Amino acid sequence: MKILITGAAGFVGSHLAEHLVALGHSVLGVDCLTDYYARALKELNLDQLHRLGVEVLPLDLAHDDLSPAIQGAEFVFHCAAQPGISATTPFEAYVRNNLTATHRLLQSVEDSPSLQGLVNISTSSVYGAFATQSEAAEPRPTSYYGVTKLAAEQLALSYHRAKGMPVCSLRLFSVYGPRERPEKLYFRLIQAILEEKSLPLYEGSERHVRSYTYVGDAVDGIVAVLDRWDRCAGEIFNIGTDSTITTAEGIQIVEEIIGKPVKVVARPRRLGDQLKTQANIDKARRLLDYDPTTSPREGLERQVAWYRQWVQGQIEV
Numbered sequence: 001m002k003i004l005i006t007g008a009a010g011f012v013g014s015h016l017a018e019h020l021v022a023l024g025h026s027v028l029g030v031d032c033l034t035d036y037y038a039r040a041l042k043e044l045n046l047d048q049l050h051r052l053g054v055e056v057l058p059l060d061l062a063h064d065d066l067s068p069a070i071q072g073a074e075f076v077f078h079c080a081a082q083p084g085i086s087a088t089t090p091f092e093a094y095v096r097n098n099l100t101a102t103h104r105l106l107q108s109v110e111d112s113p114s115l116q117g118l119v120n121i122s123t124s125s126v127y128g129a130f131a132t133q134s135e136a137a138e139p140r141p142t143s144y145y146g147v148t149k150l151a152a153e154q155l156a157l158s159y160h161r162a163k164g165m166p167v168c169s170l171r172l173f174s175v176y177g178p179r180e181r182p183e184k185l186y187f188r189l190i191q192a193i194l195e196e197k198s199l200p201l202y203e204g205s206e207r208h209v210r211s212y213t214y215v216g217d218a219v220d221g222i223v224a225v226l227d228r229w230d231r232c233a234g235e236i237f238n239i240g241t242d243s244t245i246t247t248a249e250g251i252q253i254v255e256e257i258i259g260k261p262v263k264v265v266a267r268p269r270r271l272g273d274q275l276k277t278q279a280n281i282d283k284a285r286r287l288l289d290y291d292p293t294t295s296p297r298e299g300l301e302r303q304v305a306w307y308r309q310w311v312q313g314q315i316e317v
Contacts, residue, residue, distance in 0.1 A: 002072050002075075002114070004069055004073040004075070005017050005020075005079060006080035007078075007079035010042065012222075013079035013080070016079065016222055017054050028057070029054055030059045030061065031046075031080065032060040032061070032064075037182050038317050040316065044310060045179060061101035061105050066105065070115075073112065078102065078105060078119065081097060081149065082145070083145065084183060085145055087270075098145075098151070099151050099155065102156060105118075115165075116229065119222065119232075120168070122169045122170060123172055124171050125274065126149055128141050130276050131276070131278070132277070134280045142271075145272075156169060161234070167234065171239065173210075173211040173277050174210045174211055175214075176213070176303065177302060182317045185250070187307070189250075195312070200265050202267050202269055202270040203266055203268055203269040205270075207246060207247070208274070208275055208276065209245075209277065210277050211242065211243070211277045213292060214292070214302075215299075216294060217292035224289065225237075225288065237290075238280055241281070242279055245296055249296075257304050
């Protein structure tokens with residue numbers, strides 16, 4: 001099957017591309033390589049994809065002609081987004097890269113004769129401060145990221161409702177693991193310990209409860225829709241784990257893996273942060289046979305090993 005992945009050079013997108021290639025699919029990627037974080041990290045991902053024969057086109061979904069990418073694509077996995085909660089990222093960037101980009105992608109594939117399905121990758125941030133509900137719950141986002149990702153999700157699903165486009169949306173929960181973005185907790189934590197730096201931590205965040213989901217488990221959930229598409233069109237699924245730990249417990253696990261403590265520097269509380277996530281995955285278990293199995297220690301051991309092999313002393317972040 002010919003599959004297009006947007007945001008293929010990113011964290012989840014690159015893992016998804018590798019997994020689909022391993023399953024025998026033909027994969028084409030799109031990524032505009034924004035400067036949101038160090039380009040060298042995305043180039044590292046691109047090098048590994050190129051070795052697998054995955055071409056990644058340097059296209060901007062919000063601006064460029066997308067016809068070279070969508071030609072013949074049977075499935076589209078839309079991972080590209082303006083991520084995170086950042087005081088320095090303007091609202092307009094979230095609108096452009098989450099909503100406008102999604103709109104242009106949907107317009108581009110709307111009349112494609114080859115399209116069998118489009119999978120929109122959404123986020124638990126659409127639920128707001130407490131993400132513990134089923135997919136039927138009212139979304140109450142508390143950040144620009146959550147608001148624009150919810151708008152993009154509903155835009156995609158409106159194409160299904162109004163025009164019959166085969167679309168579904170997957171809400172991912174606190175994904176971590178090798179290739180994690182450098183502003184995320186575990187990347188910063190591992191970097192701080194191995195490079196003997198301090199870790200800035202927002203006030204109160206050590207008590208946050210999270211469904212930290214290993215990237216391999218998240219990708220398993222994403223790929224599961226391919227073999228069960230008759231159950232997926234028009235649907236929303238939570239993809240995460242219903243097991244939780246606090247941020248403080250996650251920090252302790254990494255300290256134990258590396259064998260050194262981290263020096264924490266307190267920062268003022270950050271608006272828009274989620275206080276508790278615990279993925280309700282009953283629907284994904286029932287319809288997708290989804291079953292995440294990676295423990296936080298297993299996943300973090302792999303992430304520490306990746307950082308030591310590919311980043312430490314090699315990439316300026």
